[in-house]
Amino acid sequence: MTAVVDPVEVVGEALGRRSGGRAVLGWLLPPVVGVAGLLVLWQVVVWAFDIPEFELPAPSSIIAHLASDPSFYLDNARTTLWEATLGFGLGLAAAFVAATVMAHNRFVERAVMPLAVLVQVTPIIAYAPAVVIWLHYGLRPILAITALVCFVPFLFNLVTGFRSVEPATLELLQSVDANRREIFVRLRVPHALPYLFSAARIAVGLALIGAVLGEWFANVSSGLGYAVLEAQNHNLPLQLWGSTFVLAFLGAVAIVAISTLERAALGWHSSQITLL
């Protein structure tokens, strides 16, 4: 028997890959300390300055309030999460189709880019009422608004990603007369993945904004945006902050999910070696 050295294993060790519970703890500890620190500071400030609840409730009161009526928040969170997810998916799908066409046609790209920039810089809140007039009350305008705000970052990043192919690799495939579809599938799409994930991180926050905003205009009676609106109308500071906490939690969970997916999908990508 001779000792067989697996070169991949050797390189893995050289890169300092660690395993076991200590590594996980070291990875989780700083963010937990950061969030807990903020809550403690908040709590202390509310106590120390004796801030009234309608101005800023203490985190302990908000958490107690959340615990007192979990089903209310669970139901509304489910609604908003569904809207945000659908809008996110629609925005991604539409951007993928548009970016595919744009990556293959300079004229279309140059014609569509200024429109995308206009969509990006025009505050959605200004024309959201018009979207409601076109699509009527209910889920449809919420999805349209959410998809639209997600569409723009996906479009910009996918167009950049599809074009980020190394010229030498492109020429290599052209040297064997690979067709556009083969180049798109084998080269452009994988190259766009890191850009797609960057866009997804941005779009998570935008999708939640879109869903909450949509609920405000679409005259619905469910969702965290609705809960916020109701809190404002009936002067319920704990419900306002409770909804905000749940929204923040949803966003954070979505970001962690995307990061996990990214690390699984992009083990090869150099930006992954030092990430998090």
Next chain:
Amino acid sequence: MTAADLSGAAPALIEVAGVGKTFSRRGSVTEALRGIDVTVRRGEFVSFLGPSGCGKSTLLRVIGGLVDADRGRVTIEGGDPRAARAAKRFGLVPQTPALLPWRTVEGNLGLLTEVNRHGPESRPLDPDKVAELVEAVGLSGFLHAHPHELSGGLQQRVSLVRAFALGAPILLMDEPFAALDEITRSEMRYLLLELWQRTAATVVFVTHSIAEAVILSDRVVVLAARPGRVAAVERIELPRPRHVEVEDSEDFHHHVRRLRHELRLGHSA
């Protein structure tokens, strides 16, 4: 019997006749190539040697059907370069390894074979034969590694084997070792010769290294710059197979001196 012995009698595989190419970009016009005549025979190893800006890479692309000539004519096996490219008659080795980072070494080796499957005339090498080449360049232990886990030299070996694995009769190499350190580069030259001797491929090799051109080639085409034109053609009469000791021989130094002289003449003309 080596490929070099055949070169005198073998038929012309690549014929470049009176080729000219001019690039115009933002009003400025650059004449990259003027009146190039080169013939490469089947099984031959020919280098284009010249300073940067002499159009040697452009000439390689014109031969490979990636860039069209403005004047003159290129024929590959009697036909058009674009048709040869469509028939997968070229194996390109670019200056950078150009590996797909999400694919393993094994996946990268198969890349050129798996695209454009409709009616190519080249037959990819048998898996056994590819395994032999992989073994010969010392990549056997790395088949499941990803490119970012490999050194620059190992990555360029993958790029070489990828081109050979395609089974194309013509290999086009565009300064493939230029980015490597001197020690690795020297090693790679003899690895390339070893791979070449295992196949019947014809190689067109672009380089700015005189020593590299002498070590590798049957013939060296010296190009002068602005506009790129043929300054001289030197036949390299060193016995094959060549090993590193060849660099100590008087014949080697003789060729190096002559080529250096030709380059200087071409430069001052």
